[in-house]
Amino acid sequence: MKRKREEKKTETAASTSSSRDDGSGSGYEVFLSFRGPDTRLTMADCLYNGLIGAGIHAFKDNEELRFGEEIKGGLLQAINDSRIYIPIFSKDYASSKWCLRELAHIVYLSRANDEKVILPIFYDVDVDDVKLNTKLYRKALRKHKSDYGKDLVKKWKKALREVARIRGRKLKDHGLDKLKNLTVKEVSSLLWTRTNVPDHLVGIKDQMDKIMKLLDLEAFDVRFIVIHGMGGIGKTTLVETVFRQISSQFESNYSFLKDVRIHDIIDLQKKLLSDILNLSCTNLSFIDEGVDMIKTRFRDKKVLIILDDIDKRDQIMRLAGEPNWFGGGSRIIITTRNIELLVKEGEDDNVPASNSGQFSFYDMPEMNSHDALQLFCERALGCAEPPTDYVDITNKLIKALGGLPLALHVVGSTLRGKCQDTWENVLSKLNKVMNEDVKKKLMISYEALEPNQQQIYLDIACFFINKTKTSAIKYWDAVFGYPTEIEVKILTRMSLIKIIGNDDLWMHDQLRDLGRDIVHSESGNIHQRGSRLWSSKDAFRIVQRKKGTKNIVGLNLGTPEPDATYIFKRKEFARLVNLRFLQLDHGNFKGDFKDLFSELRWLSWSNCPLEFQATNFGLKNLTVVMLSGNNITKDWEGWRQIMVAKQLKVLQLKDCPSLRKTPKFYTISQLERLILRCSQLRKIDKSVGNLQHLDYLEIMCEAIKSLPESIGDLKSLTQLRIMSHRISILPHSIGNLENLKHLILECYALQKLPDSIGKLESLLELYVFKSEISELSHSIGNLKRLKVLRVSNCSLEKLPDSIGRLQSLVKLDLSSSCIRMLPECIGNLKKLKVLDLGYGRISEFPKTIGMLENLEELHAQYGDLEREIPSEIGALSSLKILDLEGGRFSGLPTTINQLRNLQTLELGMCDSIQQLPELPKSLTFLAFSPVSLTVIPDCSNLTNLVDLEIIGNSVRKPNTEGILRLPALRNMTLLVGKMALPPTNFNSLSQLQHLNISCVEPQSLIGLPSSLRELKLSDVQSPIDWSVFSNLENLSMLLLREYSLGEIQFEVLGELRKFNELRMSHCPLLKTLPVLPSLKEIRRLILYRLPQLTEIQGLGELKSLWKLFIQNCNSIRSLNESDLSNLQNLKILWLSRCESLESVLGVPKSCELTVIGCPKLNRDG
Secondary structure, eight states, X not given: OHHHHHHHHHHHHHHTTTTOOOTTOOOOSEXXXXXHHHHIIIIIHHHHHHHXXXXXXXXXXXXXXOOSSSOOHHHHHHHHHOSEEEEEEOTTGGGOHHHHHHHHHHHHHHHHOTTOEEOOEESSSOHHHHTTOSHHHHHHHHHHHHHHOHHHHHHHHHHHHHHHTSOOEEHHHHOHHHHHHHHHHHHHHHTXXXXXXXXXXXXXXXXXXXXXXXXXXXXXXOEEEEEEOOTTSSHHHHHHHHHHHHGGGGTTOEEEEOSGGGSOHHHHHHHHHHHHHOSXXXXXXXXXXXXXXXXXXXXXXXXXXXEEEEOSHHHHHHHSOOGGGSOTTOEEEEEESOGGGGSOTTSOTTOOSSTTSOEEEEEOOOOOHHHHHHHHHHHHTSSSSOOGGGHHHHHHHHHHHTTOHHHHHHHHHHHTTOOHHHHHHHHHHHHTSOTTOHHHHHHHHHHTSOHHHHHHHHHIIIIITTSBHHHHHHHHHHHHTSOOHHHHHHHHHTTSOEEETTTEEEOOHHHXXXXXXXXXXXXXXXXXXXXXXXXXXXXXXXXXXXXXXXXOOEEEEOOSSTTOOEEEOHHHHTTOTTOOEEEEESEEEEEEOTTTSTTOOEEEEESOOSOOEEEOOOOTTOOEEEEESOOOOTTOTHHHHHTTOTTOOEEEEESOTTOOBOOOOTTOTTOOEEXXXXXXXXXXXXXXXXXXXXXXXXXXXXXXXXXXXXXXXOTTOOEEEEEESSOOBOOGGGGGOTTOOEEEEEETTOOBOOGGGGGOTTOOEEEEESOOOOBOOGGGGGOTTOOEEEEESSOOOBOOGGGGGOTTOOEEEOTTOOOOOOOGGGGGOTTOOEEEOTTSOOOOOOGGGGGOTXXXXXXXXXXXXXXXXXXXXXXXXXXXXXXXXXXXXOBOOGGGGGOTTOOEEEETTOTTOOBOOOXXXXXXXXXXXXXXXXXXXXXXXXXXXXXXXXXXXXXSOOOHHHHTTXXXXXXXXXXXTTOOOOSEEGGGOTTOOEEEEESOOTTTEEEOOTTOOEEEEESOOSOOOGGGGTTOTTOOEEEEESOOSSOOOOGGGGGOTTOOEEEEEOOSSOOEEEOOGGGTTOOEEEEEOOTTOOEEETGGGOTTOOEEEEESOTTOOEEOHHHHTTOTTOOEEEEESOTTOOEEOOOOTTOEEEEESOTTXXXXX
């Protein structure tokens, strides 16, 4: 069910994107468990910052501020989601009940999942202290015993002793900084993971396979991969997908340099050095200096560098010139439209610019006919295939478009909803244009635009990519004198632009270049550059030389020297009488500018000086002002020039650290969007209430303590977003915002919502996150239009009865709150589709829950749910997801079978369930715990089941007969403790790909299906009958965990064509590992916690081995030269915590050797 939780978290993250940047949406990777007063300011903070700096998502909690008796909410979720746990044992660690509860849960999770790893640190204690061999921890545990009982303390003792047996690191052996670095390095290596290729990218998987073969990540040489092809063919999409999949294998040593051809080399060098070295390079001034830094600092690093869209050879030579600049295993991927720039004059076309011979080329092909048909039809018809009467014209259009993804996308969108005659006309035009001329094909869509739509398209291509759509529309409204939102929608529908992220404009680089080429061609004079100057250097040159013309409408104006402020004077702007867009960095104005900027509508000014020297600036027609990165204050002279703009619609103040109070707003009463993102802003002037047309107000200011009462005068406000660490109460006048639709609050100190909240009759969404609110006002029931109510990660203890009056509510999110009971009136929410109670304190559902006839998702995982589930739940006819993971209730009602639309039923870790009733046939995912079940259910009726998880110690054998009749089953986990499986032939499960089972006896596995890809066997008590493996032609990985015998034979594994990975874990008696010659094709050998292992027989015969991982194998003394020297394909040798290991000889030169915690190893050997 972890996958389901991650999907839900992604949705939550998306909904709060305005207040936090978490695009991944994924869970934590590392959990730090520590006693705050002991280590927070030393080890914990140091390690946490090191992990974050390495790009690792770590959780560091404050255990001193917790309340209650059990692990709840976000803390529990962080522990469950993490893959690595680092307990930091200090002198008072055992005195904290919270630390002990965390540790016990960590140990429980690591037992159940071999993927989870514990890495203990002994801060100012010894291992014997944690093993309870001294008085240090025993004294604290005696006190806990009187407070919490002997059973719980016994559990804590067991957890302490178990973790103490894991070899950890001691602060006294390393020192703080070295210990941090060693731990971060080990964590980074353990977190190597694969990222799935997105399914929605048509045709991308075949391309991925070909690129991965060229990359050959297992090879230790340095490789340059060049992906070349015409613009818009999908090069960047492909390399972005590759980057997502492989970047984790380079620890934090990776950098993606996008749009190389339009950026300065020095800026790119700075980003490259910063990304990989994690340091600021602001002092870098010369290209040659950057080259030297890259060559010297990257020489011993395994790096991944993407150079996207290069158009000059020297771009490569100054960023990634030669293979000897980088460490072994490095990969440099280049995309370009022009392969000729990689060819030296007088040489063959296939010879790269470098003499290294390390370049591999991939010619990006056109889409195949099937993928092209699918992509075009999705855009033009909204389906995967055309109807019969459109088949002929569709095939002709696809052929004319030449398989170019961008052209298919754009032209398909243009034709959506059009008649066949229009399709024929477009085909006729396409047939007159050369297929190789992409620009002319895309011009068809441009020519179909109305004149003002074309102007907007050109504006976006030159200036507005990644700018907020809403602010841009305000600008175009002023320029053209009418509402232009429909024009932007037309551009979106025609796939000329997209709206991404937080309402930002985006355009494909091919369409961007088309627009810029059109602008270039306007003047016919290369020195004039057309109507829009997007290059800051070109713009500065033309302004400085007084070469501007009346045709210029937009400038992106920078200064020639970084951080230098150039003083612009009247003469330089005298001819720019129609300038309407000005984006300025580090500039200033001096002199009289009377009547020069009367047409200016957009001013974006970053790093402006404190002293404003211009007079008669004439900004009266400004529509948009954005000031950022400035040290301006409320008394800045520039406000006088800006505040005369009586038609100003958008004002954004961002990252102005000296701004403590806003200026007065009296003169800009037409303002519609006010965005304040200044961390030190403490006060908003009361004149904000004068903004009667304000539609959007965003306040992201950590230091602000209160809002003016006049905020209630904003009668037109529809969106209010507030993020503050200090606001404890909202003004009562907020209830006067009669048009407010969205209220988003992330106010850590907020204690209550005002009673006037109920007057917000237009409110559609109310979101309160991370606050101290304990109750909601009864007046909230008056919000008749409210669709979404989110009150999560806060102290909310109860809901008012008036909640039942929210007749429009679709989603109710109360996750990680303190609510124990839902009111009976919850059943009145007839439109409710999602109810989220996860990680909270709900102990039971009210019977009225069955009245939620439209409910599709019910989440109550890891709460206090312990009472009987009411039979009325069977009336939830629309329910698709029921997540009760971790609940303490004893069973489900028989009415559960009435849920005909239920697809996911999560009952994992519900160890108190005694009986499961008949379940609905619609299920595709089922997880349950057999711990207390009197009868293991027969699942044979669940013919749609794809995923089945049965985890927990059981005294009864699972009913495998029913399982064997599940035709759609693909993933199955059966971990039932010491109860051996009955003799089972899994051959009937023809779709099964992943099987994880425990307690395997020789007679348990009679047969396995040939479809199996991964097999995990736990608690193996007797020799395995390897004959049942003979048909596993697709098996690639085998894990044996808790193998209880002293010897093992692998026999037929070497005959399996795709088998390449063997893992052995927690095998206490295994002394020798006979790796037979038949396993010579194996590529990965992972050995973990084999304490008696002394020898790996025939290791030198594994000619294909590229990764050897040995950890906590304390009896192995040496790896022989005769073995290792034969492993010429070995690229990774990881040796960790092997206490008796004395020598490692013959390691191939191309192999990356990592040694951690092997005290007897002679490094010289």
